[in-house]
Amino acid sequence: MDYVGQVPAPPLDRFIDDVYCLTGVPYHRRMNVPPMPSAHLFINLGDPVRLWDSDPSVPVAVFTDGWFMGLWTRRFQVEYPAWVRLVAVHFKPWGLSPFIDLPATELRNRWVPVDAVWRRSLDRIRNRIGDLTSPAETLRVVEAELRSRLADAPARGLGLVLHTAGRLEVSHGAIQVGALTEAAGVSANHLAAQFKSHVGVTPKRVARIYRFARLILSxxxxxxxxxxxxxxxxxxxxxxxxxxxxxxxxxxxxxxxxxxxxxxxxxxxxxxxxxx
Known part of the structure; x- marks a missing residue:
């Protein structure tokens, strides 16, 4: 399976790690995915993709078109079709917030159809990229869509989250939450509330996921x-x-x-x- 991706141009790079295309025969059909410091948008141009939550009470999800994923705090599994054609956006943990009009907690540990978040948009986006054969052109169109949806003014509290979560990113989760609140001049409860709104989880949970990501990638x-x-x-x-x-x-x-x-x-x- 081929990956073609790029870091988007400013200002998108403050919120997005990369925009990418996955095409071809997967090395393995079914993959086990641990929690990572990221959220995603997937636009599916191929056969259905199946997703399993590690919580057995959650039913299997089947997506033929596209879905958003917020930050996950537990593992899940994905089953690719025999031939994959996906276009995806890999957001930073706080990155979805300026592109969606709902609290990040509503996407935590969930897969949500694109049209449930961006009303009546998925068919238009898929029609624009469906016939493109150049990954570079596909990524250009997706970046243009993202720029058009980027909020003109940051939502309340997002600046605080950008600053403090950015420190967690750089330190790989090694900074104590108490040090973050002291440096920001806010209470622990206030910082936690803003993280839940814009990331979906508390700063402590984000730190844990960054710490684990550093370990697993090392x-x-x-x-x-x-x-x-x-x-x-x-x-x-x-x-x-x-x-x-x-x-x-x-x-x-x-x-x-x-x-x-x-x-x-x-x-x-x-x-x-x-x-x-």
Missing amino acids: VDARLSVDWSEHAHAAGYFDQAHFGKEFKDFTGHTPTEFLALRRRFPAEQQFPPMPAE
């Missing part, structure tokens, strides 16, 4: 892995807590995860893993 399965060293470098100082969070986030123990990485070296730097 592992090179081609080498001997000292999990205690990696965990400490990522900010885990309680090994029991590290082991529990790792299993919750990936569905595997560190040893099981490493064995899976070594079986599928093509995905060395990509957090999703084949679902066995």
